[in-house]
Amino acid sequence: AQSVTQLDSQVPVFEEAPVELRCNYSSSVSVYLFWYVQYPNQGLQLLLKYLSGSTLVKGINGFEAEFNKSQTSFHLRKPSVHISDTAEYFCAVSEGNTDKLIFGTGTRLQVFP
Amino acid sequence: DSGVTQTPKHLITATGQRVTLRCSPRSGDLSVYWYQQSLDQGLQFLIQYYNGEERAKGNILERFSAQQFPDLHSELNLSSLELGDSALYFCASSVVGRGETQYFGPGTRLLVL
Numbered sequence: 001a002q003s004v005t006q007l008d009s010q011v012p013v014f015e016e017a018p019v020e021l022r023c024n025y026s027s028s029v030s031v032y033l034f035w036y037v038q039y040p041n042q043g044l045q046l047l048l049k050y051l052s053g054s055t056l057v058k059g060i061n062g063f064e065a066e067f068n069k070s071q072t073s074f075h076l077r078k079p080s081v082h083i084s085d086t087a088e089y090f091c092a093v094s095e096g097n098t099d100k101l102i103f104g105t106g107t108r109l110q111v112f113p
Numbered sequence: 114d115s116g117v118t119q120t121p122k123h124l125i126t127a128t129g130q131r132v133t134l135r136c137s138p139r140s141g142d143l144s145v146y147w148y149q150q151s152l153d154q155g156l157q158f159l160i161q162y163y164n165g166e167e168r169a170k171g172n173i174l175e176r177f178s179a180q181q182f183p184d185l186h187s188e189l190n191l192s193s194l195e196l197g198d199s200a201l202y203f204c205a206s207s208v209v210g211r212g213e214t215q216y217f218g219p220g221t222r223l224l225v226l
Contacts, residue, residue, distance in 0.1 A: 044203070
């Protein structure tokens with residue numbers, strides 16, 4: 001069964017510093033990968049997704065992620081974070097012929113001034 | 114604003130009761146998904162409907178049921194409620210096709226006392 005692991009439950013970082021949020025997945029077949037962000041008291045919003053093609057995917061708000069098939073990873077990065085990036089970030093995968101998303105446990109990014 | 118609406122925003126009820134959560138998808142989206150977000154289980158896929166028909170099922174309890182109506186809105190029915198059913202319930206919608214972005218509503222926060 002497919003699963004998603006987000007190793008870091010919390011990532012504290014200072015404003016304007018770079019950040020990487022880690023995501024690893026397990027699947028024996030090709031997958032589609034997603035990063036969603038959840039701001040306090042809101043629903044989830046798609047940051048970016050990987051379906052095929054270039055392994056470097058650019059998303060909204062300056063975020064990007066790199067798909068690494070050999071390492072089964074899809075880490076999210078931002079070169080310089082803002083206070084407004086403080087939120088919960090979820091990595092998700094879908095595989096096979098289903099559309100359902102399997103989510104990781106989430107990483108809380110806290111940006112300090 | 115994702116275009117997906119959910120009502121009610123909050124719901125407080127007692128154990129043993131039954132509630133109905135409602136979701137209106139984005140205009141043109143035929144697929145509706147229900148997810149449960151709780152502290153101990155994280156974000157879990159419950160069920161998917163496509164154009165009125167059940168398409169995929171996740172870890173949905175037998176006490177829970179859903180349906181999608183001809184106007185494409187969906188309802189999630191939760192019965193014989195238990196304390197552990199307290200959670201945030203999200204609805205998402207998408208167009209047809211694998212890898213399509215799922216747009217999430219703001220969620221319904223259910224508290225079972």
